[in-house]
């Protein structure tokens with residue numbers, strides 16, 4: 265691939281014309297079920313009602329069975345696309361990898377109700393007066409996607425050989441910086457769906473330029489130079505408290521900053537809080 269940018273599954277990759285357009289503009293790949301399979305175990309739109317899509321990604325027994333069938337026959341790499349609409353996304357990701365999948369793609373859209381029309385009292389979006397929860401995407405889901413990808417990446421690092429498995433980060437990518445964040449968490453490719461629908465296929469040139477600019481700033485010459493570099497800085501709440509107490513102990517020695525939240529005065533919360541943290 266010339267760059268890590270992949271058109272995510274959805275309208276921007278549905279027919280020959282739009283796929284050709286994507287490659288002409290410089291996208292690295294299009295999810296279109298050709299040289300590899302990305303299996304959508306995550307669609308929230310009507311599929312779960314029929315026990316498909318997200319219903320499979322939310323049920324590890326079903327997922328194991330279906331991944332087993334696919335990997336028994338597939339002669340190309342298989343990625344499993346995960347739903348965020350589940351308590352612990354690492355559970356289905358682990359099952360997919362153990363069942364022969366080569367990669368994980370995450371996330372699909374987040375089940376949401378967009379709002380209620382306060383005049384008509386009907387939910388939105390509205391079809392003949394009725395609605396149903398639907399998949400939320402774009403910028404608002406980016407932090408949630410980062411959280412899920414971080415959890416999957418940590419699990420993959422701890423339990424699987426990093427060289428043989430890949431992770432594709434998806435959710436709210438609109439800038440090279442958004443993509444860099446996914447790569448810093450361990451993704452080797454980054455997918456864009458809604459961004460392409462809103463900004464058009466040429467956005468890949470800006471994405472590449474912004475990603476290269478980030479790489480130049482840090483003197484990185486390849487994706488591998490920084491892939492997963494931020495992962496080691498995630499720890500537990502308990503460990504954060506321990507680190508904070510240690511930093512406060514050290515500052516106490518030089519009499520600087522608040523020593524605990526008992527000393528909050530109510531004025532200047534930001535400054536007072538900053539005096540308690542170590543970054």
Ligand SMILES: Cc1cc2nc3c(=O)[nH]c(=O)nc-3n(C[C@H](O)[C@H](O)[C@H](O)COP(=O)(O)O)c2cc1C
Pocket residue numbers: 272273274275304307345371372373400401402403405434435436437455456457458459
């Ligand atoms: C209109 C629309 C259609 C989509 N269709 C599919 C689909 O057919 N298969 C799939 O796996 N994901 C589908 N998705 C999910 C996207 O590929 C992607 O996982 C999700 O929208 C988050 O990324 P984004 O913020 O870049 O859109 C669709 C998303 C949107 C907004």
